[in-house]
Structure formats: structure tokens, C-alpha cells
Amino acid sequence: MMQDKHYQGKLIVLMGATGGIGQALAKRLAESGATLLLVARNVQRLALLQRTLPGQHHCCATDLTSAEGRAKIFSMIPPRQPLDSVIFTAGVNEFRWLEEQSPDTVSQLMMTNLTSVILLTQLILPAVKAHKAQLVYIGSTYGVIGYPGFSTYCASKFGLRGFAQALGRELGNEGVVVKYVAPRATDTSLNDAAIRQLLQQTGSHLDSPETVAQQVMLALRAKRNEWFIGWPEKLFVWLNQLFPSLVSRAIRKQWSTIRHCAETPRVV
Numbered sequence: 220m221m222q223d224k225h226y227q228g229k230l231i232v233l234m235g236a237t238g239g240i241g242q243a244l245a246k247r248l249a250e251s252g253a254t255l256l257l258v259a260r261n262v263q264r265l266a267l268l269q270r271t272l273p274g275q276h277h278c279c280a281t282d283l284t285s286a287e288g289r290a291k292i293f294s295m296i297p298p299r300q301p302l303d304s305v306i307f308t309a310g311v312n313e314f315r316w317l318e319e320q321s322p323d324t325v326s327q328l329m330m331t332n333l334t335s336v337i338l339l340t341q342l343i344l345p346a347v348k349a350h351k352a353q354l355v356y357i358g359s360t361y362g363v364i365g366y367p368g369f370s371t372y373c374a375s376k377f378g379l380r381g382f383a384q385a386l387g388r389e390l391g392n393e394g395v396v397v398k399y400v401a402p403r404a405t406d407t408s409l410n411d412a413a414i415r416q417l418l419q420q421t422g423s424h425l426d427s428p429e430t431v432a433q434q435v436m437l438a439l440r441a442k443r444n445e446w447f448i449g450w451p452e453k454l455f456v457w458l459n460q461l462f463p464s465l466v467s468r469a470i471r472k473q474w475s476t477i478r479h480c481a482e483t484p485r486v487v
């Protein structure tokens with residue numbers, strides 16, 4: 220991949236940098252010439268990633284869900300280096316019927332995928348406004364389509380989409396662009412054996428993290444605020460908004476398969 224003049228000397232904050240999608244995106248952004256602030260909890264994985272990337276980058280090993288963690292991320296954004304984008308890629312998933320999810324799991328998922336993202340955005344907003352940087356939220360097709368077994372995950376991603384849309388309109392006159400990028404199923408460790416079984420049995424496509432990273436690179440430079448990845452998911456997104464009962468009917472046909480996969484025992 221070629222260096223891109225646009226990114227020379229600019230900083231991009233990448234949350235969830237060590238994940239499947241995060242790593243593929245970090246590689247692309249680093250190759251384009253951006254300086255990265257790589258954020259995730261696991262310090263060894265961050266250091267390993269940093270070593271494999273071309274260029275000089277910063278690491279911030281911290282937990283997004285704690286106030287101290289968010290303050291640490293904010294403190295590591297250098298005030299003078301031009302800030303191009305903040306990309307929120309960190310996330311967790313849970314595939315179980317709601318009555319089988321523990322209250323702690325529900326709270327933790329909402330905290331990681333939504334609440335802490337909102338709180339961190341609030342904290343860094345002065346820097347984002349000062350640099351007219353863009354905010355990019357990695358959502359999901361499940362941020363538009365409610366799917367059985369993913370009620371909590373869907374709630375977090377629907378919430379994220381609403382947040383991004385409203386914030387984009389709030390900041391529209393201040394030169395800050397807000398984007399929501401929605402991948403479909405992607406081949407990363409976010410998807411456990413039960414989800415993989417479901418994807419296989421429903422004939423769903425699994426994108427590579429590199430394909431998603433390539434799409435995010437396009438979304439970063441595009442004018443569109445919402446960017447959905449993959450056919451026929453894009454069609455289902457559109458259908459679900461206009462004719463949700465049609466999508467409900469299609470999902471009802473898969474119900475037993477989904478229920479069976481959601482009941483698969485997991486190794487904790």
C-alpha cells in the first residue's frame with residue numbers, strides 16, 4: 220500500500236487496535252503514513268503490534284471502561300500534532316438468549332460497546348473540535364437489524380448508531396464529521412464457536428479483517444456518514460428499515476437453528 224499525503228504527520232487514535240479488525244486497520248493506516256495511538260488492554264499484544272508496523276507509533280494499554288483508563292487515553296493525545304481521526308473499534312459480543320445472559324455480562328457489554336464510547340467522546344471533544352478531526356464508530360449490521368440471540372449486542376450497536384447520527388448533527392456546524400461504519404460478520408476472535416456454527420448453518424458470509432479494513436479506509440475519506448459493508452446485508456438493512464415484518468418472517472424460518480446454536484455450551 221502506498222503512502223497517502225493526507226495522512227503525513229497526522230495522528231489517528233485507534234481504539235481496539237489489537238483486535239482482528241483493529242490490527243488490519245492499523246497496518247493500512249501505518250502504511251499510509253499516519254502516526255497511530257494504539258489503544259487496547261493487553262500490553263504485550265500492543266507492543267507486538269507496534270513492532271510490526273512501519274513508522275513510529277504510540278501505545279496506550281488501558282481499559283476503556285474505567286474513568287482512569289479514559290483519562291489516560293486523553294492525556295496521551297499530543298495537543299500540537301494534527302489529529303485526523305479517532306476510530307472506535309473496541310467491542311465485545313455475546314450470543315445467548317437474554318434470559319441466559321448474566322446481569323454482569325449485560326452491563327459489561329453495554330459499558331464497553333456504548334457507555335464508555337460516549338464518555339470518552341465527551342472527554343476528547345475539545346481536542347476533536349480544535350483539530351476538526353473526524354469521529355468514526357465501528358458499529359455492525361446488527362446496529363440496524365435486531366437478530367435473536369444478540370439482543371444486548373444489538374442494543375449497544377443500535378445505540379451507537381443513534382449516538383453517531385445525533386452527534387454528527389450536533390457538530391455539523393463545527394467542522395467535525397461523525398461516521399458510523401457497519402461491518403457484517405468478520406473472521407476475528409470476536410466470533411466464538413457458537414457464532415461460527417450459526418454463520419455456517421445460515422450460509423452467512425464471513426469477511427476477512429483485511430476486507431473490512433479496506434472498506435474503513437474508503438469510509439474515512441468518503442463524504443457519506445453511514446457506511447455498510449457487504450451484499451446482501453446492505454439490502455436487509457434497507458428492507459428492515461422499510462418493511463421490518465418481511466425481515467421478521469425470514470428470521471422466523473431460521474429460529475430453531477439460531478436457538479440451537481445459541482444453546483451451544485461454551486468454554487469459559
Ligand SMILES: NC(=O)c1ccc[n+]([C@@H]2O[C@H](COP(=O)([O-])OP(=O)(O)OC[C@H]3O[C@@H](n4cnc5c(N)ncnc54)[C@H](OP(=O)(O)O)[C@@H]3O)[C@@H](O)[C@H]2O)c1
Nearest residue numbers: 235237238239240259260261283309310359404405407409
Ligand atoms: N468480528 C465481527 O464479526 C464484527 C462484525 C461487525 C462489527 N464488528 C465490530 O467491529 C469491532 C472490532 O471487532 P473485532 O472483530 O476486531 O473484535 P476483536 O478481535 O475481539 O477485538 C476487540 C478489540 O477491542 C479491545 N477491547 C475490548 N474490550 C476493551 C476494553 N474494555 N478496553 C479497551 N479495549 C478493549 C480488544 O483488546 P484487549 O482485549 O487487549 O483490550 C481488541 O483490541 C467491534 O466493535 C465489533 O463489534 C465485528
